[in-house]
Amino acid sequence: MTNNKSFEEVLHRFREIQFHETFDIIVAIANGGIIPAAIINQRLNIDMHLLKINLRDPNQKPKYDTPRLISPIDFEYRDKNILLVEDRIKTGATVKFAIDLLHDARQIKTFAVNGKADYSLYDEACFKFPWII
Secondary structure (H helix, E strand, C coil), X not given: CCCCCCXXXXXXXXXXXXXXXXXXXXXXXXCCCHHHHHHHHHHHXXXXXXXXXXXXXXXXXXXXXXXXXXXXXXXXXXXXXXXXXXXXXXXXXXXXXXXXXXXXXXXXEEXXXXXXXXXXXXXXXXXXXXXXX
């Protein structure tokens, strides 16, 4: 991973991004989406929930052939407008899996700190997030 970003630079992007929809809930794909979702939650001030999905290990190596739901969905998402938050979208497999799980939602828009999404701060080569210790 190269081209590291400072926490201040990334926070500036969080402050500047404009959302064009109104969302009922934020759904963070755990674990990577938790910190970005919490930052967005500070701005939007709406309910935030965790969707516990896993595909990769802590070193970003695939752990399974396909994403897996680690624990049951324990929040109401049917007929909700959802902002689905992930830290990094590489192949899109985890986000697609999450969207399939939440198919009864009214609308799902995706957010990524880095990668292709409806809303993203960056879409470039991988870099270490400033909150990773």
